[in-house]
Amino acid sequence: xxxxxxxxxxxxxxxxxxxxxxxxxxxxxxxxxxxxxxxxxxxxxxxxxxxxxxxxxxxxxxxxxxxxxxxxxxxxxxxxxxxxxxxxxxxxxxxxxxxxxxxxxxxxxxxxxxxxxxxxxxxxxxxxxxxxxxxxxxxxxxxxxxxxxxxxxxxxxxxxxxxxxxxxxxxxxxxxxxxxxxxxxxxxxxxxxxxxxxxxxxxxxxxxxxxxxxxxxxxxxxxxxxxxxxxxxxxxxxxxxxxxxxxxxxxxxxxxxxxxxxxxxxxxxxxxxxxxxxxxxxxxxxxxxxxxxxxxxxxxxxxxxxxxxxxxxxxxxxxxxxxxxxxxxxxxxxxxxxxxxxxxxxxxxxxxxxxxxxxxxxxxxxxxxxxxxxxxxxxxxxxxxxxxxxxxxxxxxxxxxxxxxxxxxxxxxxxxxxxxxxxxxxxxxxxxxxxxxxxxxxxxxxxxxxxxxxxxxxxxxxxxxxxxxxxxxxxxxxxxxxxxxxxxxxxxxxxxxxxxxxxxxxxxxxxxxxxxxxxxxxxxxxxxxxxxxxxxxxxxxxxxxxxxxxxxxxxxxxxxxxxxxxxxxxxxxxxxxxxxxxxxxxxxxxxxxxxxxxxxxxxxxxxxxxxxxxxxxxxxxxxxxxxxxxxxxxxxxxxxxxxxxxxxxxxxxxxxxxxxxxxxxxxxxxxxxxxxxxxxxxxxxxxxxxxxxxxxxxxxxxxxxxxxxxxxxxxxxxxxxxxxxxxxxxxxxxxxxxxxxxxxxxxxxxxxxxxxxxxxxxxx
Amino acid sequence: xxxxxxxxxxxxxxxxxxxxxxxxxxxxxxxxxxxxxxxxxxxxxxxxxxxxxxxxxxxxxxxxxxxxxxxxxxxxxxxxxxxxxxxxxxxxxxxxxxxxxxxxxxxxxxxxxxxxxxxxxxxxxxxxxxxxxxxxxxxxxxxxxxxxxxxxxxxxxxxxxxxxxxxx
Numbered sequence: 001x002x003x004x005x006x007x008x009x010x011x012x013x014x015x016x017x018x019x020x021x022x023x024x025x026x027x028x029x030x031x032x033x034x035x036x037x038x039x040x041x042x043x044x045x046x047x048x049x050x051x052x053x054x055x056x057x058x059x060x061x062x063x064x065x066x067x068x069x070x071x072x073x074x075x076x077x078x079x080x081x082x083x084x085x086x087x088x089x090x091x092x093x094x095x096x097x098x099x100x101x102x103x104x105x106x107x108x109x110x111x112x113x114x115x116x117x118x119x120x121x122x123x124x125x126x127x128x129x130x131x132x133x134x135x136x137x138x139x140x141x142x143x144x145x146x147x148x149x150x151x152x153x154x155x156x157x158x159x160x161x162x163x164x165x166x167x168x169x170x171x172x173x174x175x176x177x178x179x180x181x182x183x184x185x186x187x188x189x190x191x192x193x194x195x196x197x198x199x200x201x202x203x204x205x206x207x208x209x210x211x212x213x214x215x216x217x218x219x220x221x222x223x224x225x226x227x228x229x230x231x232x233x234x235x236x237x238x239x240x241x242x243x244x245x246x247x248x249x250x251x252x253x254x255x256x257x258x259x260x261x262x263x264x265x266x267x268x269x270x271x272x273x274x275x276x277x278x279x280x281x282x283x284x285x286x287x288x289x290x291x292x293x294x295x296x297x298x299x300x301x302x303x304x305x306x307x308x309x310x311x312x313x314x315x316x317x318x319x320x321x322x323x324x325x326x327x328x329x330x331x332x333x334x335x336x337x338x339x340x341x342x343x344x345x346x347x348x349x350x351x352x353x354x355x356x357x358x359x360x361x362x363x364x365x366x367x368x369x370x371x372x373x374x375x376x377x378x379x380x381x382x383x384x385x386x387x388x389x390x391x392x393x394x395x396x397x398x399x400x401x402x403x404x405x406x407x408x409x410x411x412x413x414x415x416x417x418x419x420x421x422x423x424x425x426x427x428x429x430x431x432x433x434x435x436x437x438x439x440x441x442x443x444x445x446x447x448x449x450x451x452x453x454x455x456x457x458x459x460x461x462x463x464x465x466x467x468x469x470x471x472x473x474x475x476x477x478x479x480x481x482x483x484x485x486x487x488x489x490x491x492x493x494x495x496x497x498x499x500x501x502x503x504x505x506x507x508x509x510x511x512x513x514x515x516x517x518x519x520x521x522x523x524x525x526x527x528x529x530x531x532x533x534x535x536x537x538x539x540x541x542x543x544x545x546x547x548x549x550x551x552x553x554x555x556x557x558x559x560x561x562x563x564x565x566x567x568x569x570x571x572x573x574x575x576x577x578x579x580x581x582x583x584x585x586x587x588x589x590x591x592x593x594x595x596x597x598x599x600x601x602x603x604x605x606x607x608x609x610x611x612x613x614x615x616x617x618x619x620x621x622x623x624x625x626x627x628x629x630x631x632x633x634x635x636x637x638x639x640x641x642x643x644x645x646x647x648x649x650x651x652x653x654x655x656x657x658x659x660x661x662x663x664x665x666x667x668x669x670x671x672x673x674x675x676x677x678x679x680x681x682x683x684x685x686x687x688x689x690x691x692x693x694x695x696x697x698x699x700x701x702x703x704x705x706x707x708x709x710x711x712x713x714x715x716x717x718x719x720x721x722x723x724x725x726x727x728x729x730x731x732x733x734x735x736x737x738x739x740x741x742x743x744x745x746x747x748x749x750x751x752x753x754x755x756x757x758x759x760x761x762x763x764x
Numbered sequence: 765x766x767x768x769x770x771x772x773x774x775x776x777x778x779x780x781x782x783x784x785x786x787x788x789x790x791x792x793x794x795x796x797x798x799x800x801x802x803x804x805x806x807x808x809x810x811x812x813x814x815x816x817x818x819x820x821x822x823x824x825x826x827x828x829x830x831x832x833x834x835x836x837x838x839x840x841x842x843x844x845x846x847x848x849x850x851x852x853x854x855x856x857x858x859x860x861x862x863x864x865x866x867x868x869x870x871x872x873x874x875x876x877x878x879x880x881x882x883x884x885x886x887x888x889x890x891x892x893x894x895x896x897x898x899x900x901x902x903x904x905x906x907x908x909x910x911x912x913x914x915x916x917x918x919x920x921x922x923x924x925x926x927x928x929x930x931x932x
Contacts, residue, residue, distance in 0.1 A: 016868075019865075019870060025873030025876050027849070027851070027857070032874070117798075208908050210874040211810070211812065212811075260812075486871035653868050659911075664912065688812075695902075695904075696902045696915065697900075703911070
């Protein structure tokens with residue numbers, strides 16, 4: 001890791017400030033949703049379907065309701081015709097199965113009891129009689145002529161946050177179709193001297209946030225709902241719950257304590273609706289805490305199959321790319337439409353094309369629902385596209401770096417018409433990665449080096465607000481609804497306040513997300529928090545700063561230019577008026593507080609850069625050097641390289657931390673991780689005993705994280721987001737490195753068996 | 765003994781938890797994880813995989829790291845249990861905790877208590893471990909956030925600190 005000297009012109013920004021939550025986490029004091037106690041709280045457990053597609057004939061409680069301590073049992077009968085379907089993109093899902101189950105793992109019965117043990121004992125007694133229905137458990141089966149449809153797609157209603165245009169749904173299992181074309185792709189391919197074409201498969205992957213989904217629902221009467229939940233987007237959950245139960249949004253309060261990881265698994269609404277229904281029936285607060293096995297069938301990354309072809313001139317100039325991709329969204333759409341759109345958007349890669357044509361579909365299957373996972377879309381297709389770029393290079397005598405130097409977009413060029421022009425120096429970035437790999441130096445047999453670069457439309461909708469309250473004793477409260485999922489948002493936001501108000505970090509407290517008490521933030525994801533919520537924090541702090549200066553002007557009689565804020569005080573030539581003094585003079589007593597408000601919205605930025613979308617282009621860049629054991633097919637990663645093109649690193653160590661973590665997940669996605677569904681739609685590796693999450697023993701020999709600071713981001717101090725790029729970048733770099741070593745894969749992860757077969761197929 | 769509400773058998777166990785004696789009436793089937801969290805309020809013991817793979821629920825029993833998710837509470841009868849809540853002395857962090865803070869080895873924090881306790885067992889057994897020895901001990905503690913590099917640094921830093929001041 002290359003370290004710069006800390007900056008001298010700032011007190012907090014750009015410094016490796018320690019995490020504000022580190023001590024509470026290292027002492028076990030940090031509280032997560034599973035650690036909270038609510039008076040009268042019951043414990044919920046769920047009986048889940050063991051059928052992929054079936055009609056529920058009868059639910060036999062077998063005495064479950066007579067277990068001491070059992071208070072309420074919820075089934076589809078309780079909500080049929082009472083509670084409608086939910087789904088932020090498509091309203092296709094009941095909180096608990098009504099009449100029909102559509103995947104193995106779907107909740108059928110929920111029990112609330114005084115203790116977890118009693119609830120578990122009750123669940124163990126229950127059995128359910130089903131009448132099996134024809135199931136489609138793969139994309140191909142779901143799209144086959146005459147395939148049974150999971151939903152009455154034509155009559156599906158859009159969710160509150162579909163946001164992707166008209167539904168245009170037709171009968172069948174497609175829940176979303178995203179298509180675009182630029183130029184005339186057939187003409188461009190007709191000009192091509194080299195055409196590379198292939199079919200690719202990317203697996204379903206489990207996000208594995210270590211804290212499984214956990215929700216506590218508490219009704220106050222019938223019209224007020226308090227939910228404490230491990231969710232990333234409290235305001236979107238609030239909106240969906242209000243809609244689902246016919247409440248005003250101010251009657252729904254969503255509180256989010258620390259999250260034990262998210263990675264998209266806790267985006268949007270997950271276990272909240274069923275927990276609220278169970279609590280309503282029990283007339284007591286209820287907590288449902290998933291096990292990891294249950295979280296595995298709650299959400300996952302989309303499996304994907306794709307066909308892609310890329311054409312170029314004999315000199316390596318790229319001409320055209322065409323992509324068709326099908327994303328397996330499981331039994332319910334969840335965030336599928338957004339994943340499909342983002343995947344399609346990322347499919348061309350950051351190159352100059354004469355023509356591109358992309359079609360992508362979200363497909364229902366009778367498997368567990370798929371939603372967001374870090375760097376969705378880019379991770380799915382970047383490895384395939386980058387492998388094709390390298391293959392063209394091989395055929396025209398250019399190496400991976402030369403191909404990219406020739407064809408990558410420059411800053412200011414349009415990535416797509418009408419969108420935001422490229423705001424990054426991709427060629428500079430890729431040279432850094434190449435340098436870190438000793439590009440061009442000799443390498444041994446069975447060793448491959450790979451580069452990859454992609455772009456991800458980052459930021460989601462740019463709507464965030466924040467409030468800073470400077471208290472009469474000079475301490476500050478920061479109210480912001482970004483959730484602390486591990487990324488360090490409370491630390492970075494505190495740094496922004498500390499810098500703007502020139503006060504110590506230790507005097508700033510961040511109040512975490514509570515929709516009744518902290519202001520609106522659209523969501524925590526899409527690498528958006530520092531850039532967008534951070535900008536709202538900056539503006540709120542600057543409002544307080546302006547108030548401090550105005551008071552200081554009045555108190556001292558000096559003009560603005562003569563006053564500086566430093567060390568928690570207004571200063572002028574050796575004289576100081578600390579903030580408590582200024583606030584006391586302003587209010588005429590020891591009390592009161594200065595309140596600053598910050599807002600970000602699409603047209604809110606001075607240069608309009610949020611309006612055109614995306615907020616910024618996240619660079620997904622990686623490099624890898626791998627060694628393949630030709631006897632076993634085992635892949636050893638010798639070097640992994642990431643380049644974080646972040647505009648400005650507000651906390652370099654936290655940027656590196658995002659890169660290290662994202663890179664390791666990238667290695668997991670590329671080499672190990674795959675959810676395997678059998679012919680009955682059952683997840684056969686549905687526990688961590690069978691599903692390999694990378695351990696410390698899977699580390700590569702070395703990792704190089706490189707931070708690029710060109711000040712070209714729309715966020716505070718020229719920053720832009722980080723967090724997803726390394727995952728997609730490293731996963732794709734492993735694939736290109738394997739191809740460089742002679743292993744051409746059309747399927748990830750690169751398991752020893754696939755690598756061995758790939759190697760021997762080449763030699764044949 | 766039979767619990768009059770649940771009509772299920774119970775046992776009484778006595779153990780030392782974070783230095784304090786405790787006596788508990790439990791069911792023989794109760795898991796140590798649930799007893800520590802729900803009966804003793806030690807919420808620093810985290811529940812994740814349930815199958816002894818992830819290490820989030822690690823506690824030390826007579827100094828040895830065990831997964832409390834797959835240990836019966838009965839098994840601690842007469843033994844000494846240490847959880848993350850017992851590591852610091854007042855406001856003074858244990859050197860291992862301080863190393864995790866200083867080396868930025870913490871993100872979401874869910875794996876942190878288990879990581880710290882396994883590290884304590886490692887450094888008790890092997891005060892100056894090699895990278896391979898660190899990988900062998902911490903191979904049973906998953907972290908999804910950090911990518912492990914800073915944890916590796918923290919363990920090495922903790923070893924140095926503790927060698928410097930003598931084992932605590």
